[in-house]
Amino acid sequence: MTVTVIAYHRAMGRWEPDARGRLAKAAMGLYAEQGFEQTTVAEIAARAGLTERTFFRHFADKREVLFYGTEMLRDLLTRAVADAPPSATALDAVGAAFEAACATMQENPERVRLRDAIVAANADLRERELIKLAALGAAVAGALRDRGIPDPAASLAAETGVAVFKIAFARWVSEPGQPDLPGAFRESMAELKGVLADRAPA
Amino acid sequence: MTVTVIAYHRAMGRWEPDARGRLAKAAMGLYAEQGFEQTTVAEIAARAGLTERTFFRHFADKREVLFYGTEMLRDLLTRAVADAPPSATALDAVGAAFEAACATMQENPERVRLRDAIVAANADLRERELIKLAALGAAVAGALRDRGIPDPAASLAAETGVAVFKIAFARWVSEPGQPDLPGAFRESMAELKGVLADRAPA
DNA sequence: CTCCTGATGTCAGTGACTGTCATCAGTCTA
DNA sequence: TAGACTGATGACAGTCACTGACATCAGGAG
Helix, strand or coil, rough: CCCCCCCCCECCEEEEECCCHHHHHHHHHHHHHCCCCCCCHHHHHHHHCHHHHHHHHHHCCCCHCCCCCCHHHHHHHHHHHHHHCCCCCCCHHHHHHHHHHHHHHHCCCCCCCCCCCHCCCCCCHHHHHHHHHHHHHHHHHHHHHCCCCHHHHHHHHHHHHHHHHHHHHHHHHCCCCCCCCHHHHHHHHHHHHHHHCCCCCC | CCCCCCCCCCCCCCCCCCCHHHHEEEEHHHHHHCHHHHHHHHHHHCCCCCCCHHHHHHHHCHHHCCCCHHHHHHHHHHHHHHHCCCCCCCCHHHHHHHHHHHHHHHHHHHHHHHHHHHCCHHHHHHHHHHHHHHHHHHHHHHHHHCCCCCCHHHHHHHHHHHHHHHHHHHHHHHCCCCHHHHHHHHHHHHHHHHHCCCCCCC
């Protein structure tokens, strides 16, 4: 539909708000306004002043645009695991890493909550979220291995961290009054330890 | 895994081998022969002697046909959790449930391994698998709640069980000589407890 | 000025998935 | 047994996500 291509593409010598960012913003807006399924990629591209084809040059698919910050989060997690004190156990390091991640997310609570609402409303998006979380878990496991923790223990600790994070996040989202995501994570982590200490001796 | 629910639609009026089963069999075969992406739904339907439209009347999408036995597995897990002795802790009950599930899967190792190879080879299928596992975890958590275990502990124990199962299954798949899936699960579970007992007192 | 590069537009095509209506075989009822 | 009913299927058209191939166009390097 011949979108009036307003080409403020280059203003001075630099690039204006880059295409990727415009597409992501347009997508978020439309998903929030009309829902994910009701939004076509053509609409997103039009709002960004670009073509459908260009959208797919920047994002692998219609869902991926919502999982923009995952790489950043992954780097943050692996760095935090690496930076944990040598005395820390695997679970300690994992806990510290996810706490740091929680703190980062908390810097933009509205955005995080909006994104989560969009994702929660659609099954395909929930699937994508799960695989992203799994990827984060794998990255954390790798970072633990780099600390010298052998593989079964590393994977176990990482998966545990992800599981606790999921629960804490869900809890935080469900309580609009609760602003403390790192705190929610800490609590859930403590509860996990309680559950496991609770087990029967047999 | 695939042939489970043969609903002989009417006793004597008798449909031929039901459409759903034929479609599932055709799909498995084609996915194994040519790969998931290289197979079109039209091909599957043709091999089953049906139309593309009919495929989508029986399966929500092209992937779903590979996750045929999940409901059965879910029932098995929840029943096992319910049947655990009253003295069992949450983690004990979860462990017993997944061990039972492992035993069931072991009845058809080749089929399970083939299915896993197909799923592992494709990102979209891995996503679907993750959400199915998450659903199993949710079902187990529900069963724990029915046992009177409060929610954070129930979810935590269920997610832990799923995480351990994933690791044990991956290990079992990677070792063709290893026929003992329940044993692999038991071992991974024991390792988890070791990891957690290992944590620093602080 | 010209070649090269990188981002974009254009266009045609495939294939997953859906809505709708017709058909057809058994079943139930009168 | 005729006729209405039901449930599964076929036939068909349509939408839309996604891809490959090629043209274009601006800026930077030479």
